Amino acid sequence: MIRRLSIIVAIVSFGLALASIVIGYTEQQAPRPLAKSYIRLVPQELGAPNVITGILLTYRAFDTLGEVAVLFMVAVSAGLVLGRERLPRNGPLADRVDEVRPSSEIVQTGTQVLVPLISIFAAYIIMNGHLTAGGGFQGGAVIASGVLLMLLAYPHYQPDPEFLSITESVAGALFILVGLAGLIAAGGFLDNRILPLGQFGAFFSAGAIPVLSALLGIKVGCELSVLLERFRP
Amino acid sequence: MISSIVLTTGLFLILIGLWGMLTHRNILRIIIGFSLMGTGTHIVIVAIGYVTNGTAPIIDQALSLSEAASRAVDPIPSALAVTAIVIGMAVTAVMLAYAIRLYESSKTLSIDAFTESKW
Numbered sequence: 009m010i011r012r013l014s015i016i017v018a019i020v021s022f023g024l025a026l027a028s029i030v031i032g033y034t035e036q037q038a039p040r041p042l043a044k045s046y047i048r049l050v051p052q053e054l055g056a057p058n059v060i061t062g063i064l065l066t067y068r069a070f071d072t073l074g075e076v077a078v079l080f081m082v083a084v085s086a087g088l089v090l091g092r093e094r095l096p097r098n099g100p101l102a103d104r105v106d107e108v109r110p111s112s113e114i115v116q117t118g119t120q121v122l123v124p125l126i127s128i129f130a131a132y133i134i135m136n137g138h139l140t141a142g143g144g145f146q147g148g149a150v151i152a153s154g155v156l157l158m159l160l161a162y163p164h165y166q167p168d169p170e171f172l173s174i175t176e177s178v179a180g181a182l183f184i185l186v187g188l189a190g191l192i193a194a195g196g197f198l199d200n201r202i203l204p205l206g207q208f209g210a211f212f213s214a215g216a217i218p219v220l221s222a223l224l225g226i227k228v229g230c231e232l233s234v235l236l237e238r239f240r241p
Numbered sequence: 242m243i244s245s246i247v248l249t250t251g252l253f254l255i256l257i258g259l260w261g262m263l264t265h266r267n268i269l270r271i272i273i274g275f276s277l278m279g280t281g282t283h284i285v286i287v288a289i290g291y292v293t294n295g296t297a298p299i300i301d302q303a304l305s306l307s308e309a310a311s312r313a314v315d316p317i318p319s320a321l322a323v324t325a326i327v328i329g330m331a332v333t334a335v336m337l338a339y340a341i342r343l344y345e346s347s348k349t350l351s352i353d354a355f356t357e358s359k360w
Contacts, residue, residue, distance in 0.1 A: 015260075015264060018259075019256065019259060019260050019263070023256050027252075029248075029252065030248060030249055033248055033289075035242070035244050035245065035293050036291065036292045037292070037293050039310065039311075039314070042317065043313075043315040043316060043317055044310050046316055047309050047310050047313050048309075048310055050316075051309070058298075058299045059309075059313070059316040060298060060299075060316045060319050063316055063320045068320060071324060072324070075324050078327075078328055079327065079331055082332075082335055085335055086335060089341075089342055090338050090341060139299075140301075141297065143323075145326075209301070235334055238338070239334075239337070
């Protein structure tokens with residue numbers, strides 16, 4: 009009873025605090041100065057039509073690097089928590105999944121049709137991050153959704169964890185190397201102007217942003233795939 | 242106008258998530274409540290970046306370079322939301338991993354079974 013009452017008090021007081029935010033909120037009529045300068049500078053200085061990608065991969069690319077580090081730590085800690093000593097992990101994979109009912113024909117055929125399409129779509133999202141909505145994180149998540157579909161449709165399917173970790177580490181190292189190249193050849197760490205900016209709006213443009221986007225997509229896709237693999241029984 | 246509707250929705254989602262976390266005793270439901278709170282926060286972040294009559298800050302035929310500064314929404318909250326979504330997913334993954342371990346150790350997902358760390 010006391011617990012229920014305290015929950016109600018907590019919810020109501022939190023709700024009142026949030027309601028004061030709604031009451032005091034007024035919609036912005038024009039972008040703030042910082043937003044304005046980003047909107048002006050990203051197409052001019054970086055040559056990227058998508059302002060958000062320009063912010064994520066150049067102006068705040070250090071943030072993105074930290075975020076990639078967080079993802080790496082999550083993959084490691086999930087591996088630590090769901091480590092090999094886990095009870096059902098004993099025995100080869102075939103024994104563990106043999107009791108599982110195989111997925112139906114519809115799911116298997118659907119997977120065969122969809123996984124290549126999902127992979128192509130992921131590549132499209134990653135490589136067009138500087139032109140339209142998209143980028144490395146989003147495309148990497150799409151890659152991982154393809155891996156998840158494979159894991160659901162074929163319980164025996166096992167992505168090679170060694171290949172995934174090596175690819176991921178190489179992509180991460182190259183990301184940092186591109187950043188260091190910016191330190192030498194351009195204005196600072198992770199500056200995208202180490203490569204020619206090219207024609208505004210073209211596929212090969214915006215300097216190193218497509219390269220960084222591709223590396224990020226590969227890294228995120230591999231990391232999420234490893235994470236999914238860890239979660240299976 | 243639009244953004245205050247979105248803002249209210251996001252804040253409601255935060256409240257629903259908090260309510261779910263406080264009332265449920267099943268660890269998976271607590272994790273779902275936490276994810277709802279996170280999603281609500283993302284919606285709030287995106288909503289406060291909205292500029293009246295703004296559009297996505299992507300320069301193309303629909304949004305020329307000259308009018309971008311007056312017609313585009315604030316790009317910084319959108320960039321932060323991308324970051325927040327990835328981190329939210331990561332935190333959820335770690336919580337689920339711990340939930341699996343807790344289930345293995347005591348064969349139940351009720352949080353009442355784990356009293357060792359209760360103060």
